[in-house]
Amino acid sequence: MKAVSVENLTKKFGDFTAVDGISLDIPEGEIFGLLGPNGAGKTTTISMLATMLNPTSGKAEINGHDINKDEEGVRKSIGIVFQDQSLDEELTAWENMDFHGRLYRIPKKIRLERTGELLDLVGLEDRKDDLVKTYSGGMRRRLEIARGLLHRPKVLFLDEPTLGLDPQTRNYLWDYIEKLSREMKITVILTTHYMDEADRLCGRVGIIDKGRIVALDTPENLKKRTGGDVITVKSPDYSCKIPGLNESWIEKVESSEGFFSIALHDAEEHMSELIGILIKDNIRITSVSVHKPTLEDVFLHYTGRTIRDEEAGTKDHMRMAYKTRRH
Numbered sequence: 610m611k612a613v614s615v616e617n618l619t620k621k622f623g624d625f626t627a628v629d630g631i632s633l634d635i636p637e638g639e640i641f642g643l644l645g646p647n648g649a650g651k652t653t654t655i656s657m658l659a660t661m662l663n664p665t666s667g668k669a670e671i672n673g674h675d676i677n678k679d680e681e682g683v684r685k686s687i688g689i690v691f692q693d694q695s696l697d698e699e700l701t702a703w704e705n706m707d708f709h710g711r712l713y714r715i716p717k718k719i720r721l722e723r724t725g726e727l728l729d730l731v732g733l734e735d736r737k738d739d740l741v742k743t744y745s746g747g748m749r750r751r752l753e754i755a756r757g758l759l760h761r762p763k764v765l766f767l768d769e770p771t772l773g774l775d776p777q778t779r780n781y782l783w784d785y786i787e788k789l790s791r792e793m794k795i796t797v798i799l800t801t802h803y804m805d806e807a808d809r810l811c812g813r814v815g816i817i818d819k820g821r822i823v824a825l826d827t828p829e830n831l832k833k834r835t836g837g838d839v840i841t842v843k844s845p846d847y848s849c850k851i852p853g854l855n856e857s858w859i860e861k862v863e864s865s866e867g868f869f870s871i872a873l874h875d876a877e878e879h880m881s882e883l884i885g886i887l888i889k890d891n892i893r894i895t896s897v898s899v900h901k902p903t904l905e906d907v908f909l910h911y912t913g914r915t916i917r918d919e920e921a922g923t924k925d926h927m928r929m930a931y932k933t934r935r936h
């Protein structure tokens with residue numbers, strides 16, 4: 610069954626089109642990643658799907674509920690963890706969960722049961738009675754996710770779930786997100802600036818640029834489609850011709866100051882044959898390295914830009930500074 614179905618979804622702000630006719634289907638239980646440069650339209654798309662923003666045109670259904678006609682149905686079906694924290698720092702984790710459960714009018718017995726289960730799922734059971742202000746950034750994020758799941762949503766929106774967290778905490782969070790998609794069959798839609806995050810977590814990714822989806826597939830297929838592997842051979846003989854490099858599996862050979870770059874598919878499979886050819890043609894080898902295409906390469910291919918860590922870093926910094934000022 611489709612958890613999310615989007616048809617020609619469009620949002621204009623005055624003359625400016627922020628989201629430009631997006632269509633996509635997401636099956637139940639998938640972790641779907643929405644990637645795109647700053648201002649590409651990710652947050653606007655999610656906000657429309659979460660009924661926080663009215664579309665200018667187009668349709669979408671979440672868990673069978675139409676976002677234009679059945680806001681209530683949609684809201685009951687979704688959990689949202691957005692970038693800005695909304696936890697009450699002066700309450701404990703348990704109290705934050707309980708408050709949220711009351712808002713959703715979840716009966717007491719079920720509320721208590723689920724709160725225990727979810728705090729356990731995100732590894733906060735033993736800290737449940739501590740005030741949130743004593744929590745680390747990663748613990749807060751985990752609590753926000755647990756809280757977003759309290760009313761058993763079918764679809765969970767995670768807007769940059771690991772923004773500003775250290776690598777180890779990001780890894781923990783990825784494990785939790787995978788666990789809840791696997792164990793609770795929740796469909797997750799996440800936006801991220803971190804390509805490794807999308808690669809590790811997402812069944813499929815949609816790359817969005819200037820309000821349009823420019824590529825949509827599994828990370829594996831996107832990488833395959835973008836280009837093959839590149840073997841770089843460092844050699845003092847880089848200016849020599851290599852007559853043996855005319856095999857059909859070799860796509861391109863280039864040489865520049867100090868090394869050869871050999872583009873091909875399935876580098877590992879052909880590595881020993883390739884080295885054999887180089888040796889036979891008397892090419893001295895200083896070192897060999899293999900570059901497999903990454904989602905970063907895919908992103909560059911489709912958007913003409915890189916999502917550099919600095920970019921995410923600057924954003925982290927700005928958001929963190931903003932948050933600090935607000936409290």
Ligand SMILES: Nc1ncnc2c1ncn2[C@@H]1O[C@H](COP(=O)(O)OP(=O)(O)OP(=O)(O)O)[C@@H](O)[C@H]1O
Nearest residue numbers: 622625626627645646647648649650651652653654
């Ligand atoms: N309320 C608004 N009024 C006018 N323009 C808006 C409004 N909200 C968003 N935009 C514009 O729409 C475009 C898409 O913004 P959106 O926040 O969806 O991008 P994003 O992909 O989430 O970017 P980021 O990664 O920086 O969060 C941007 O050019 C933004 O300036």
